[in-house]
Amino acid sequence: MKWMLLCWLLLAPPAWAAEALPMAENPQVEARLVVISEELRCLVCQNESLASSNAELAEDLRREVRKLIREDKTDAQIKTYLVERYGDFVLYRPQVKPLTWPLWFGPFFMLLAAVWGLWRYLRLRKNALGQAHASPRPASNEAATHKD
Amino acid sequence: MNKKFLIPLALFAALVVFLAVGLTRDPREIPSPLVGKPAPEFSLPVLVGDKPFSPSDLKGKVWMFNVWATWCVACREEHPLLVDFAKSSRIPVVGLSYKEIQPQDMANGPLKDAEKLQMARERSLRFLQRQGDPYSLSVLDLDGRVGIDYGVYGVPETYLIDKQGIIRYKRVGPLTPQILIDTVLPLIQTLEAS
Numbered sequence: 062m063k064w065m066l067l068c069w070l071l072l073a074p075p076a077w078a079a080e081a082l083p084m085a086e087n088p089q090v091e092a093r094l095v096v097i098s099e100e101l102r103c104l105v106c107q108n109e110s111l112a113s114s115n116a117e118l119a120e121d122l123r124r125e126v127r128k129l130i131r132e133d134k135t136d137a138q139i140k141t142y143l144v145e146r147y148g149d150f151v152l153y154r155p156q157v158k159p160l161t162w163p164l165w166f167g168p169f170f171m172l173l174a175a176v177w178g179l180w181r182y183l184r185l186r187k188n189a190l191g192q193a194h195a196s197p198r199p200a201s202n203e204a205a206t207h208k209d
Numbered sequence: 210m211n212k213k214f215l216i217p218l219a220l221f222a223a224l225v226v227f228l229a230v231g232l233t234r235d236p237r238e239i240p241s242p243l244v245g246k247p248a249p250e251f252s253l254p255v256l257v258g259d260k261p262f263s264p265s266d267l268k269g270k271v272w273m274f275n276v277w278a279t280w281c282v283a284c285r286e287e288h289p290l291l292v293d294f295a296k297s298s299r300i301p302v303v304g305l306s307y308k309e310i311q312p313q314d315m316a317n318g319p320l321k322d323a324e325k326l327q328m329a330r331e332r333s334l335r336f337l338q339r340q341g342d343p344y345s346l347s348v349l350d351l352d353g354r355v356g357i358d359y360g361v362y363g364v365p366e367t368y369l370i371d372k373q374g375i376i377r378y379k380r381v382g383p384l385t386p387q388i389l390i391d392t393v394l395p396l397i398q399t400l401e402a403s
Contacts, residue, residue: 104239105363117308117311118353118362121352121353121354122357125354145242146242146357146359147239147242147360148239148241
């Protein structure tokens with residue numbers, strides 16, 4: 062019985078699935094609004110998306126985005142509208158440009174540097190080991206075993 | 210060989226320096242993309258009078274644009290400083306009353322635009338009469354649209370606009386005497402001279 066209850070609880074749709082959005086006048090507009098605003102940061106409560114924030118400014122910005130959607134603006138145009146006013150900070154996925162290169166490519170660069178470092182270390186170690194093997198005594202041993 | 214152990218230590222020290230610098234910075238301070246751009250145009254009703262105000266009315270002058278509201282606690286803190294500044298400075302200070310009418314004001318049902326305007330005017334005037342009025346003139350942005358154009362996200366905000374109508378400075382949060390002395394006043398001098 063307890064098992065079934067647990068399963069039922071786990072399968073129940075999560076309560077947070079519905080965002081606190083005003084009633085949809087036009088479901089298509091609302092659907093696009095949710096998609097776009099998930100990618101935008103609310104500036105008042107910086108770690109929430111524009112879609113989930115209840116801050117007043119977020120509501121105003123959603124209203125503006127809704128207006129732009131109705132005017133048939135593309136996603137890029139809508140994002141540009143916000144970036145022009147609030148800066149790159151509103152985008153959760155920053156644009157790729159010289160200023161953000163370290164952000165986008167830095168981790169790969171560091172990975173490459175680490176791989177190079179590892180490779181060099183291993184090679185040095187191998188050389189050191191090789192030299193140890195090349196020392197006279199083991200060499201004569203090897204020769205001896207060969208004779209046998 | 211004997212110095213190799215210093216490498217992780219140096220890396221750790223670098224990390225500590227980065228984190229320490231990061232801690233001293235205010236995450237709410239976001240570089241504004243508007244600095245260096247023309248001040249967005251608008252036409253809004255003024256607090257006293259009938260003729261609406263547009264930023265182009267002040268072309269040829271260096272001016273300060275201050276976003277405030279009576280419900281904004283930090284604005285109250287900033288207010289005496291602004292009053293002092295306005296007394297001693299020659300440049301016009303334009304106030305933007307930002308979303309004076311808040312949702313809680315409409316708990317008893319929605320208000321008409323004219324009612325909102327009336328209410329915002331009364332409240333702002335009362336505040337300025339009591340606390341002193343630093344503004345050459347004040348405009349009312351009831352729905353916050355102009356605020357969005359100026360990238361407002363944390364009132365009070367202050368802008369300096371040059372003679373060509375270009376935004377030269379933006380401050381999010383209250384001005385402090387230190388900021389005035391270190392940044393704002395020297396910048397005003399430079400802008401006036403140009």
